[in-house]
Amino acid sequence: MSLSAAQNPSAQNASSPAGASPDSSKVGNGKALYGGKSSRRVTVHDIAAATERGEKWPILTAYDAMTASVFDEAGIPVMLVGDSMGNCHLGYETTVPVTMDEMAVLAAAVVRGTKRALVVADLPFGSYQEGPVQALRNATRLVKDAGVGAVKLEGGERSHEQIRLLVEAGIPVMGHIGLTPQSVNAMGYRVQGRGDEAAHRLMRDAKAVQDAGAFAVVLELVPEELAAEVTRALHIPTVGIGAGAGTDAQVLVYTDMVGLTGGKVPRFTKQYANMRQVLGDAAKEFAEEVVGGTFPAPEHTFH
Numbered sequence: 001m002s003l004s005a006a007q008n009p010s011a012q013n014a015s016s017p018a019g020a021s022p023d024s025s026k027v028g029n030g031k032a033l034y035g036g037k038s039s040r041r042v043t044v045h046d047i048a049a050a051t052e053r054g055e056k057w058p059i060l061t062a063y064d065a066m067t068a069s070v071f072d073e074a075g076i077p078v079m080l081v082g083d084s085m086g087n088c089h090l091g092y093e094t095t096v097p098v099t100m101d102e103m104a105v106l107a108a109a110v111v112r113g114t115k116r117a118l119v120v121a122d123l124p125f126g127s128y129q130e131g132p133v134q135a136l137r138n139a140t141r142l143v144k145d146a147g148v149g150a151v152k153l154e155g156g157e158r159s160h161e162q163i164r165l166l167v168e169a170g171i172p173v174m175g176h177i178g179l180t181p182q183s184v185n186a187m188g189y190r191v192q193g194r195g196d197e198a199a200h201r202l203m204r205d206a207k208a209v210q211d212a213g214a215f216a217v218v219l220e221l222v223p224e225e226l227a228a229e230v231t232r233a234l235h236i237p238t239v240g241i242g243a244g245a246g247t248d249a250q251v252l253v254y255t256d257m258v259g260l261t262g263g264k265v266p267r268f269t270k271q272y273a274n275m276r277q278v279l280g281d282a283a284k285e286f287a288e289e290v291v292g293g294t295f296p297a298p299e300h301t302f303h
Helices: 044-052 065-074 100-112 132-146 157-168 181-187 196-212 224-233 275-292
Strands: 057-061 078-081 118-122 150-152 173-178 216-220 238-241 249-252
Touching: 044 057, 044 118, 065 078, 065 100, 078 100, 100 118, 100 132, 132 150, 132 157, 157 173, 157 196, 173 196, 196 216, 196 224, 224 238
Parallel strands: 057 078, 057 249, 078 118, 118 150, 150 173, 173 216, 216 238, 238 249
Antiparallel strands: none
């Protein structure tokens, strides 16, 4: 990733936790995953420029400062404080119960845990459906109080006016169409955009999001061919999740990516580690040493 850094830091200018290295975003050959000074934030303009250059870019979810700092040091340029926190962090069955208070607290933690990444926060269910004024009030809270650089909300044509007002107020917006998890009670978890009518509707939604001024749009659970067609039709970046390889960017829920989720994971997810087993093994070893009287050892003890 060679996203150039912003010349002016955004509201996200809190320091990373102690120990974070300004050069830790470099890969083995010494080339930075995204360019510029390590004290600068990635902005929506950098995202647009990278897409113009034909560069693909990754997004990961994050819900706490420590995890966010790890991803920031790894060179992830965009972090999404998703309402997926409901399933992955807060113990809810769906994203629907997530509140603005919960989102604000966790988004602020992710901002504090990062130095480089653009932090995008979801507007939870019920925080923008009443209309543009409600959306502006809650988005403003996330920008002012949590310090995020952008917000994300679901819906295409139905969310056009909300997106437009936020953008006019100076708040960058990422759209989200296709499968919209906040509407799971109405649509269920299934691929969206199959069939001519559904495909035309999804294309209209994509163009409505773009016309309203969004800087990017997530395409979730969309057939690969349709996602590629939407990507070609838009001038803003598309972010795929379960939408094939033809989008400009890819996003994954980090707990799926590192194997924390457990049980059946979505088909579109690739597991890059098995942290559930790593953590479980560590906990078992700790318990065994406590029961066996081998922890704490002399080197862990003060006199």
